Amino acid sequence: TAKQQGKAGFVRYAEGMGEPVLAHMQLGSELRRALDNNEFRVVYQPIVRLGTGRLIGVEALVRWHHPARGVVSPAEFIPAAERTGLIVPLGRLVLRETCRQAAMWLADFGPDALREAGLNVSARQLHDPDFVADVADALAESGLPNERLVLEVTESAVLRGQQISRALFELDRMGIRLALDDFGTGESSLSLLRAFPAAIVKLDKSFVDGIEIDDGNPAAADARQAVARAVIQLARALSLDTVAEGIESPEQVAVLRELGYALGQGYHLAEPMSADGISRLLARQAITVRSVI
Numbered sequence: 001t002a003k004q005q006g007k008a009g010f011v012r013y014a015e016g017m018g019e020p021v022l023a024h025m026q027l028g029s030e031l032r033r034a035l036d037n038n039e040f041r042v043v044y045q046p047i048v049r050l051g052t053g054r055l056i057g058v059e060a061l062v063r064w065h066h067p068a069r070g071v072v073s074p075a076e077f078i079p080a081a082e083r084t085g086l087i088v089p090l091g092r093l094v095l096r097e098t099c100r101q102a103a104m105w106l107a108d109f110g111p112d113a114l115r116e117a118g119l120n121v122s123a124r125q126l127h128d129p130d131f132v133a134d135v136a137d138a139l140a141e142s143g144l145p146n147e148r149l150v151l152e153v154t155e156s157a158v159l160r161g162q163q164i165s166r167a168l169f170e171l172d173r174m175g176i177r178l179a180l181d182d183f184g185t186g187e188s189s190l191s192l193l194r195a196f197p198a199a200i201v202k203l204d205k206s207f208v209d210g211i212e213i214d215d216g217n218p219a220a221a222d223a224r225q226a227v228a229r230a231v232i233q234l235a236r237a238l239s240l241d242t243v244a245e246g247i248e249s250p251e252q253v254a255v256l257r258e259l260g261y262a263l264g265q266g267y268h269l270a271e272p273m274s275a276d277g278i279s280r281l282l283a284r285q286a287i288t289v290r291s292v293i
């Protein structure tokens, strides 16, 4: 293991953690400095209707523009931000920026151009006593209608012990839509979905990978598609929207559409981009719609 490979005085990797222990201690103070220095930016990945390619929503994803290391991916710093608690101010920044930006798109392009904007919420944020008030403030200040905000949570964030976080029920009552992210990867996905006020399930990329493989063996193809099929059936029974994540090819789009997935997200459809990039897509979409009418 990585632990055994480590030598005294060198960076050692803790079991089950994706990053070096020593680096993570530095990362804490680096993150604080980066927050003060305004080094975080939000990019947006389109969520599109698979039949038409039309933009339905966006997911906000944070990026760290490190002065020396360049753009750092959230996989590298979100875990440390959670451990240090810095995810709370960082998450608030993403929340406010996303609401502000989504309200601007709404004002510029009208109510039908973009249905909703989503962002990721970590466990630490969800259990922060001020979280619901932070969300309410961000919505009120931006003027974004509550039902246009989607908060994406993972199964592990939803549960605290055996309890579902109370904040989720409050957010649901406020009309905010909750999405269960990375769906299918957790241990109790199915029972959780029944108990939790979700509006959307996001089929994890791991169930999209390989879904299109055609090796001439229908039984093997059925097995690869089994989770995606089960999830869409469950979502229909519970009247939830579905989004298939991590779509990387047109063949995957075809299989997912056949299974009944209406919405998708992935590099094949569109990569995460700046707010300006989304504005350009919305402008182009408006022209297309007008020329069709």
Ligand code: C2E
Residues within 6 Å of the ligand: 045, 060, 061, 062, 073, 074, 075, 078, 087, 091, 094, 119, 120, 121, 122, 152, 181, 182, 245, 246, 247, 248, 265, 266, 267, 268, 272
């Ligand atoms: P996620 O919420 O599941 O977001 C989807 C991730 O998959 C994003 O990675 C996105 O860029 C990537 N992705 C989208 N389409 C494809 C594809 O076709 N192929 C592949 N290989 N990847 C694709 P990203 O931006 O690196 O974010 C990683 C994770 O970090 C997110 O997973 C989310 O859990 C977390 N994260 C990102 N931004 C935030 C944030 O503002 N707050 C919190 N708490 N977590 C965040």
Ligand code: MG
Residues within 6 Å of the ligand: 059, 119, 120, 152, 181
């Ligand atoms: Mg997400």
Ligand code: MG
Residues within 6 Å of the ligand: 181, 182, 202, 245
């Ligand atoms: Mg996801």
Ligand code: MG
Residues within 6 Å of the ligand: 182, 204, 205, 245
């Ligand atoms: Mg994911």
